[in-house]
Amino acid sequence: MFSYKSAIEFGIIGIGRFGFALARTLIEAGKEVIVIDNDENKIKQIRHLTENAFVVNNLYKETLEETGIQNCETVFVCIGEKIDVSILTTLNVINMGVKRVISKATTYEQGCVLRKIGAEVVYPENDMAIRIANRLLNEEALEFIELNNDIHIEELKVTSKIDGKSILKSNIRNNFSLNIIALERNEETIIELDPEYILRENDLIVVIGKRSNIRNLEEYLNVK
Secondary structure (H helix, E strand, O other): OOOOOOOEEEEEEOOOHHHHHHHHHHHHOOOOEEEEEOOHHHHHHHOOOOOOEEEOOOOOHHHHHHHOHHHEEEEEEOOOOOHHHHHHHHHHHHHOOOOEEEEEOOOHHHHHHHHHOOOEEEOOOOOHHHHHOOOEOOOOEEEEEEOOOOEEEEEEEOOOOOOOOEOOOOOHHHHHOOEEEEEEEOOEEEOOOOOOOEOOOOOEEEEEEEHHHHHHHHHHHHOO
């Protein structure tokens, strides 16, 4: 059914907005990534970026093993909305011997269960960077999670440099090779971000990409 069996750095199960952004950024950074989803249309959308994108009928241990995902050093389980599937899939991946498993959660209770079975937990929709930051970097940026030495997810404050511009016209992706995966405005978290969404000063955006590129964007935003 599947052919990829050798060691690979990252695996991603579930290609929603969060999973797709993770996969695209890691692939564009030159990392090898296995991508799995049960939706053929989602897999088609990412297959132009990687050959290691597989449609699966289920997430049982035997099916996961056929994809070779047990050979990944880090696996992201990005199916937080289906709590039972999220927990069982996370447990399967852990039992397959993957060194690092990071699971997306949508509720505190789900996160507690995921932690108890041995996963790291992120809450991209509910808490963004503030509540799951590893440490405070400075007044303008919070570390969200370090994927490896190169790839980070961080929160930055929008300044007057891009105030009033749409996400597309801010050119954050084109100029800095970063993807915006969430935004917080007036304590409201937004993850369904249209390219025409207008950014406002003091918005908090969560970006994913190389740490050096994040630093470049941070410097740009804060230059008077």
